[in-house]
Amino acid sequence: MSTNPLEAFGAWIAETPDAWPRDAREWAHREFIDVVAVMVPGAVEPAADKVFAAVSHWGEGPCTVFGQTERLAAPWAALVNGTIAHVLDFDDNFDPPKAHPTAVLGPAIFALAEQERLSGEASIDAYIVGLQILGRVGQGVNPTHRNRGWHATATVGVIGAAAACARLLKLDAEASARALSIATSMSAGFMSQFGTEMKPVHAGLAAKGGIMAATLARAGITAGSDTLDGRTGMNRLMVGPDYEQLRDTITHIEHGQNLRFETEHVGEPLLITEHKFRVKRFPTCGAIHRAMDGMLDLMAEHGFTAADVTSVDLHMPRVHFNNVMYTDPRDPLQAKFSAEYAVGCVLARGDCTLADFTPEAVMGEDVRSLFPIIHRHPVDKLEGEFPTEVHVTLRDGRQLKAVIAMPLGSKAAPFSDAQYWAKFEACCAGVLGPDQTADLRDALERLPELSDIGELLRHARFTAVASA
Numbered sequence: 001m002s003t004n005p006l007e008a009f010g011a012w013i014a015e016t017p018d019a020w021p022r023d024a025r026e027w028a029h030r031e032f033i034d035v036v037a038v039m040v041p042g043a044v045e046p047a048a049d050k051v052f053a054a055v056s057h058w059g060e061g062p063c064t065v066f067g068q069t070e071r072l073a074a075p076w077a078a079l080v081n082g083t084i085a086h087v088l089d090f091d092d093n094f095d096p097p098k099a100h101p102t103a104v105l106g107p108a109i110f111a112l113a114e115q116e117r118l119s120g121e122a123s124i125d126a127y128i129v130g131l132q133i134l135g136r137v138g139q140g141v142n143p144t145h146r147n148r149g150w151h152a153t154a155t156v157g158v159i160g161a162a163a164a165c166a167r168l169l170k171l172d173a174e175a176s177a178r179a180l181s182i183a184t185s186m187s188a189g190f191m192s193q194f195g196t197e198m199k200p201v202h203a204g205l206a207a208k209g210g211i212m213a214a215t216l217a218r219a220g221i222t223a224g225s226d227t228l229d230g231r232t233g234m235n236r237l238m239v240g241p242d243y244e245q246l247r248d249t250i251t252h253i254e255h256g257q258n259l260r261f262e263t264e265h266v267g268e269p270l271l272i273t274e275h276k277f278r279v280k281r282f283p284t285c286g287a288i289h290r291a292m293d294g295m296l297d298l299m300a301e302h303g304f305t306a307a308d309v310t311s312v313d314l315h316m317p318r319v320h321f322n323n324v325m326y327t328d329p330r331d332p333l334q335a336k337f338s339a340e341y342a343v344g345c346v347l348a349r350g351d352c353t354l355a356d357f358t359p360e361a362v363m364g365e366d367v368r369s370l371f372p373i374i375h376r377h378p379v380d381k382l383e384g385e386f387p388t389e390v391h392v393t394l395r396d397g398r399q400l401k402a403v404i405a406m407p408l409g410s411k412a413a414p415f416s417d418a419q420y421w422a423k424f425e426a427c428c429a430g431v432l433g434p435d436q437t438a439d440l441r442d443a444l445e446r447l448p449e450l451s452d453i454g455e456l457l458r459h460a461r462f463t464a465v466a467s468a
Helices: 005-015 022-042 046-058 074-086 102-116 120-141 157-168 173-184 198-218 234-238 243-249 286-302 318-323 339-349 417-428 434-445 454-460
Strands: 060-063 309-317 374-379 388-394 399-404
Touching: 005 120, 005 157, 005 173, 022 074, 022 102, 022 120, 022 417, 022 434, 022 454, 046 074, 046 198, 060 074, 060 102, 074 102, 074 198, 102 120, 102 157, 102 198, 102 454, 120 157, 120 234, 157 173, 157 198, 173 198, 286 309, 286 318, 286 339, 286 388, 286 399, 309 318, 309 339, 318 374, 339 374, 417 434, 434 454
Parallel strands: 309 374
Antiparallel strands: 309 388, 388 399
């Protein structure tokens, strides 16, 4: 096995048989359910229409765009659908790269598989392969890469999407390696875009880039052999000039993030079953979910309401607070990245749902009046070293505390199949009619047996009931 990560990863993509364990296939299927669920309401968000309007005249094609009847060429469909998948920030997280994988992999696979008329089984296979490479690249540059402000969904996601697309196109080892190298030239995205419409566009750009990278590789475009690990490789440029020092002195490793590319055992362990996912209970940045879970647990156990509370103290890793930077959000996008809004919402309203992210809901005084009593206490430790602590002081003098190491929906407390489908039904409500929802669900349930992924995607070319 080559020590060059491009070569090692390319060989694994091309040569690993489609003989995945049953639970790997089931996890992949569940994440397709989750991403389709969030794409339904995402398709009627303003950002979806804006991106579609921008690209729709660049080329018609065979590929579905969620919520549109017009079809586009594969890269543009992936760009729009990736934006749609991530626009609500309700899509899954994956710990090895600290990225949103399915908002990138799903749209890339949907578009290319529809173009090539490939099956649901091939789509699941490509997902598992793409996720593995996405995770391996993420482990090789994290935790520093993301902690320093790179948006890994974009930077690492495009390489995972290229791997999935190389698998769909059945590229050989050399061409698969070139596809990954080409994808590094499309690797970009800063966390300074959080709270804007450009943040979800990152997922769309990564999905588009994966299709383009694999297709360019199939066409024979040459690319560098040291773009992941080399003097000017991704690790040294997108971690920092202190990369070697950080790599050689790291002492606490979480999620396999050791600043080294695994080349000897690329597929062992299989990351989809080793790490599973963080499926979102709330449509907000995942960094605040532990605190939201903690607040809801305390409310359920002790029966208090917002009127009973004098202070809320959030003790969280600093890197989590860095993700939820808006202390006074002014619109729904900013509110998704606000610790004060997220925790205030569950305290004031008893939950946090899609309905809480309208302009009117975000400016609601019931939540905003709580901002002054919600206090931040950053802790300079990693997520696995320090669980989130929620301290609540009540007017009667009682002091309550919840300690949450992992949120609901994570490996420690995974969603059941029933919870996946409950999320699906809730996401479709108000966007699709009952028959539309039933047809989409039926096709999604049968995804592994579909001979052509188009059998599923034709149900995504819907007209929303709200605008019908």
